Amino acid sequence: MNILMLSSTFPYPPTRGGTQVRTFNLLKYLSQRHAITLVTQYESDVTETEISRLKDCVDQLVVFERPRDSEVAAGILKKIQRFNTFLQKGTPPSVLNRYSVEMQEWVSSFVRARKFDVITCEHSVNEIYIQEHFIKQLKTVVNIHSSVYGTCRNQLATGISENALRDKINLPLLRRYEKRYCSKFSDIVVTTEEDKIQLQAFSPSSKITVIPNGVDLVSFPNRITDPGGNCLVFIGAMDNLANIDAVCFFSNQVLPEIQKIYPNTTFDIVGSRPAPEVLALQHQPGINVTGKVPSIVEYLHRATVCVVPMRTGFGIKNKTLEAMAAGVPVVASDRGLEGLAVDGNNILLRALRANEPAEYITAISQLFNNPQLRFELSYNARQLVETEFTWDIAGKRYEQVCIGDYSNG
Template identity: 30%
Template sequence: MKILFTANRFPYPPYRGDKLKIYHLAKRLAQKHEVHLVTFLQDKNDLQYLSELQKIFTEIHLVPLTRLQSYTNTLFGFLYKEPFQVRYFHSRKMEAKIQELITLHDYDGVHVQHLRMAPYWEYYNDVPRILDLPDAFSLYWKRRIASSKGLSKIFNTIEQKRVFNYEKILDKYDLSLVCSREDQAYLQSERGIKNIEVLPNGVDVSTFSSEGHNYNPDKIILFTGNMDYAPNVDAVQYFVQDIFPLIRKEIPDVEFVIAGQRPVKKVLELAGNGVTVTGFVKNLQDMYAKASIVVAPLRFGAGTQNKVLEAMAMGVPIVSHNIGFNGLNIQSGEGVILAPEKEQFADECVALLRSASKRETIGKAGKEIIRTRYDWDVVAKKLEGYFLSIRKP
């Protein structure tokens, strides 16, 4: 097959989120199929990584979109009905480039990443198109409203209403994908969207792999993620303020490490009193190897969390709120312990920190789940199947 990936961000380096998923899916599909890429170039520094993408994609098309253009798009977004995040990526140059590519190539399938890129392929009904979403966005923003205040809550409410209305665009695609069964069920039952399937996030098990995790260290609690991402910022603030003190009452010398790029001021201010903020870490696997447990105390968001999958792949036990757990389709204890309330969350952390055997049992169960369900090889094979199912005769 000849497949075109339409990405909202330059997919390298593949550290987190949007970039990570496109890179790993395309890398694996390129072993059997011809894959092309069209994406925005917002930072010219990304050009240094072009050679890495050329190892995967037969053709790469970069459409310039400056930050100023995106900010202007967002500012004038009040004049339109689309979500602000969709307006942020509005580009007539991208529209023209896609029209050009359609005339040059007969694609067997087009992978459209994120709701942000959905308008570019909305009307190309003669081309097999898959819209791949990280989560059910209206559900994500609904949860975000519940955890916000003041002006932030007003903006989040406006965006949620726009996203809620805009999600109807999913019906214009041959198939839409979300990361978890929770998101799929929400879109089917609450939104009446039928052409929706599940494509989970994955893990590169060649990178995040531990043949023999050391379960003896019992003093380090780890949180990873992009630390300018609102759900992560809220999660670490909540953990430090409401949960970590309960744990320190039982284990006074325990440490909480926040590892992730671009920590905002609210995160940096958490450092001290047993809390360390590392900033960007190139090799996160080293952090997981040192961790006793990983926590995912997210109060809003949707989909599946890379931080949880990576920890499971490394054999590190996780304690998680519903968000970060519900999308995994597992039982509590299969790598992740579900703890929806702060007192229970603290108690589960303490129980794990006090028992190396429990950490090992939970951790090894998680590794097996990753091997059978969340290896990128498995996920890419599933995407290939979806493309074959919508391929035109």
């Protein structure tokens, strides 16, 4: 089968962020049995070596330069123009500022030539390249990493929106946008049941399949020994709003209280492109902001506990799955554990749940004090990942959607 995959985010290396991880691992699986053409965009930080290595993973790689926001384009006039387009046509500025006319022309011409059996959008931002008549010519699939409407609504509800007034205005527009673009696709893929429910309400007749994220078990091996101690770790791209909020909340409201009980407690914030407010946290006792590191798993393996104190952001978190795969006990919020069965009736305990500062203090103290509990969580979580959350499992289900076979998924 000939599959055209669209990704405005360059998906290599697959350690850049959650979008790249999911896109790369799904295309890697599909490429084993199908001819994959990947159309993507690159930015200034993408190297020729990375382009060459990604090219080796697919049958054809087509790369366009991502449109640049010059100082003029980023000015108030351009923003007003984009918002007017949002009002009139329903396409958000965050989608428009990635849009490439050249990429659109390439996609449209190859669809007209009937070169492909399936076209997939890896992240909803790529829906802009799908014209309404495409669905009559080939299977159209959108792989929605998280609902934009749901994310905006959640950020407003939790009070972490960067611009609350803007987002209150945008919210009904995002609802209209998500409902409209869903109609262009023969199949919709989401990462959690929560997103499925949200999108099914927008588009009741759509075929929606839940395919969670996975973990590369070779890249995140189970650790051999428990290091003990009082070392906490958080992993994630540190220019991401949800991650910035998570580490600031934890560093300011939880960590100082933990350090009153366990003075030697350290907190490693591991991830590329740390924002200024994240860099400022390293002035606090015990906090280490690493920036990009050669090996995330090394930091996981030497941590006593991995914390995932997310207060916003939808979908299954790669950071949670990766910590579980590495054998590190996890303390996480409801958002950090979304889509994962980790506690409750007739469920093995696989992580400790916390949302308020006092709950984090209690859960982390339990793990610092109890090696047996750490072992129990590590073992159970690793088993969960091995049986339900590998990229082979996710890739097989994605393949079934692409070829129209739902019998096993």
